[in-house]
Amino acid sequence: MITLTSDPIDVTAALEKLQSSQAGAIDIFLGVVRDNTQQRAVDRLEYEAYDRMAISEMQKIADEAQQRWPILNCIIIHRKGILQIGETAVLIGVATAHRADAFEACRFIIDTIKQTVPIWKKEVFTDGEQWVNAHP
Amino acid sequence: MNSSVSVLLFGITRDLTGQSSVSVSLLEEARVGDLLTQLHRQYPQLAAIRSLLVAVNGEYAETDQILTPNDEVALIPPVSGG
Numbered sequence: 001m002i003t004l005t006s007d008p009i010d011v012t013a014a015l016e017k018l019q020s021s022q023a024g025a026i027d028i029f030l031g032v033v034r035d036n037t038q039q040r041a042v043d044r045l046e047y048e049a050y051d052r053m054a055i056s057e058m059q060k061i062a063d064e065a066q067q068r069w070p071i072l073n074c075i076i077i078h079r080k081g082i083l084q085i086g087e088t089a090v091l092i093g094v095a096t097a098h099r100a101d102a103f104e105a106c107r108f109i110i111d112t113i114k115q116t117v118p119i120w121k122k123e124v125f126t127d128g129e130q131w132v133n134a135h136p
Numbered sequence: 137m138n139s140s141v142s143v144l145l146f147g148i149t150r151d152l153t154g155q156s157s158v159s160v161s162l163l164e165e166a167r168v169g170d171l172l173t174q175l176h177r178q179y180p181q182l183a184a185i186r187s188l189l190v191a192v193n194g195e196y197a198e199t200d201q202i203l204t205p206n207d208e209v210a211l212i213p214p215v216s217g218g
Contacts, residue, residue: 131148
């Protein structure tokens with residue numbers, strides 16, 4: 001299940017969707033907005049996406065994970081819009097029979113999202129702002 | 137025969153140009169690389185960005201891909217999801 005949403009991420013609902021009688025392991029990764037980056041105080045993050053492509057690229061990552069690991073259920077939810085400190089920006093959930101597969105698949109999915117999915121975040125500081133990764 | 141293609145802009149590319157989409161004139165059979173050259177000519181401020189990729193119809197495109205007038209083209213600055 002792949003979702004790009006402007007609404008807060010419901011972790012409990014995601015966990016319910018992941019559950020399966022065959023799953024001995026469920027990994028949920030949350031990417032959360034923190035209050036600082038490189039010693040600068042962050043006020044908020046602003047996320048935007050090229051929606052159609054963000055969804056199709058996330059689907060590709062989920063498909064590749066399904067091929068590489070024996071995944072029972074997989075969920076990717078990514079937020080858009082303005083996020084305050086402490087809010088969840090992304091949730092990755094993987095259910096597998098055994099824990100090693102869940103850990104590996106979960107890590108693969110979040111790491112690859114950061115490399116290929118057309119979603120952009122702007123860090124807004126108390127004294128300025130910048131698009132992450134954009135500058136040399 | 138000239139045609140123009142509309143290019144969607146996101147993130148820093150939108151901030152630098154002040155627009156969410158721009159129109160670029162291209163010769164027939166123009167490739168993605170020609171589009172990038174033209175965009176850099178029209179908007180020199182794009183040089184401030186670490187790297188720029190192009191998506192055509194929602195898929196990353198190589199620089200030698202030929203563009204057609206109905207393509208949905210987007211400029212993809214360095215991504216930072218997660």
